Amino acid sequence: MAEVETTLRGPQAYQLAREALEQMEASKVWPTPLNFEIWLHYLGDPKGPLGAEIERMLDAGEPFTEEVSETLAATYLPRARLNEEIRDAGYQLSEELKSVASAIAVAQKTQEAYGRTLQVAGEGLQQAEPPEVKRLVDTLSAATRKVQIDNARLEKRLEESTREVNLLREHLEQVRRDAMTDALTALANRKAFDEHLARACAEADETNAPLCMALLDIDHFKRFNDTWGHQTGDQVLRYVASVIARVSAHPRVGARYGGEEFAMLFPRETASIVEAALNAVREEVASRQLKRRSTNEDLGSVTISAGVAQRRRGEEPSAFLERADEALYASKRGGRNRVTNAENAAAKAA
Secondary structure, three states: OHHHHHHOOOOOHHHHHHHHHHHHHHOOOOOOHHHHHHHHHHHHOOOOHHHHHHHHHHHHOOOOOHHHHHHHHHHHOHHHHHHHHHHHHHHHHHHHHHHHHHHHHHHHHHHHHHHHHHHHHHHHHOOOOOHHHHHHHHHHHHHHHHHHHHHHHHHHHHHHHHHHHHHHHHHHHHHHHHHOEOOOOOOEOHHHHHHHHHHHHHHHHHHOOOEEEEEEEEOOHHHHHHHHOHHHHHHHHHHHHHHHHHOOOOOOEEEEEEOOEEEEEEEOOOHHHHHHHHHHHHHHHHHOOEEOOOOOOEEEOOOEEEEEEEOOOOOOHHHHHHHHHHHHHHHHHOOOOOEEEHHHHHHHHO
């Protein structure tokens, strides 16, 4: 990978970029920024691990979806792996900084208490009459005043340090939130959803409360994208995401799971309640006549299909997700623009 980075900064970079675009077009791979980066690394090191995986996919005729591209980037591109490491390290550092801020606050209180104790002791000793005690009191009072001055300086530095630590911690938290958010739709991304799913499954096992998951997919999105272009396709994705966001108030979770697919979690809700909520989402999405922002052309409406599954006690997240996915595809096979319950889909399949 280091050799590829060197090539991309040398005279061969333009030739490599042209070749990447030509091969992407020949392989029917969309020239998104992420795909372009993957292809550059593939052609720069065709015999490397990434090259071997792409060759395998090409030979097998596997499609290069957005989800596949994200997986390839996370696995083989050094920067993508680094971003994950930075996100996790940032979380750990944020926790450490929280402890440091707490320790600084404790130290500040300790110094204040020490100064008050010396002051009280000095005032009490000044009431004594023997000259020796008076001299001792003067010495102690001078020491007390010096400590108080030093304490004031230390307190000021501690306050400044506390503010800096808190600002840094807030910045790290923002970076972590950004790393868990889909940039296009502002929903949670796949990484964040997978983490929510693992926690929700563990909580459901502890409380024996119901837990439902839904997968939603925009119908015929590729055809829409091919007809109107990716910018208009992004407009549709943001619209559908805005509807999902409105019904995803905590503890519900809404996420863009990849491409035109979305995912939702419904803790402590049964499948019948979730089906009603999903049908409301589906009806709202279909009810709006969309217009192309750049030209105000009428785009018509879009529809979504959804599948919902209620978790079985002790069910692994992967199996839970698979049942919701099977229900989604049952909706697709059934004519689209509908919601299918995984239990009903399984009964029909049997």
